[in-house]
Amino acid sequence: MPKIEIFDPALCCSTGVCGPDVDPELTRFAKLHVELQRAGVDASRYNLSQEPGPFVENPEVGAIINEDLSLLPLTAIDGKVVKKGAYPTEAELMDWLQLDEGALRPKQPKNAINLL
Numbered sequence: 001m002p003k004i005e006i007f008d009p010a011l012c013c014s015t016g017v018c019g020p021d022v023d024p025e026l027t028r029f030a031k032l033h034v035e036l037q038r039a040g041v042d043a044s045r046y047n048l049s050q051e052p053g054p055f056v057e058n059p060e061v062g063a064i065i066n067e068d069l070s071l072l073p074l075t076a077i078d079g080k081v082v083k084k085g086a087y088p089t090e091a092e093l094m095d096w097l098q099l100d101e102g103a104l105r106p107k108q109p110k111n112a113i114n115l116l
Contacts, residue, residue, distance in 0.1 A: 009072035010049035
């Protein structure tokens, strides 16, 4: 299965829930990142302010951020940048990673427990 890497801009956290304004796009992608990992996808996320190493270790990412930091976030599949300036959608991830329909949906428990 392909490896996906997300290169975030400089953030205080990856969830988007800190500070006075919540960024719904960060929150959406934070949840999607968890679902990728639960589905067994090799998915990594790097924050420029906390993990600058991966940004310079990937020559394509390094060249992009040297030209224009506003192109963050970047998405790379197996080291090659496939999206700039926005987080990927669920549909894009399903296509790039060749996942089955619903692979990134939370699994429902088989047996419901009624506590009432």
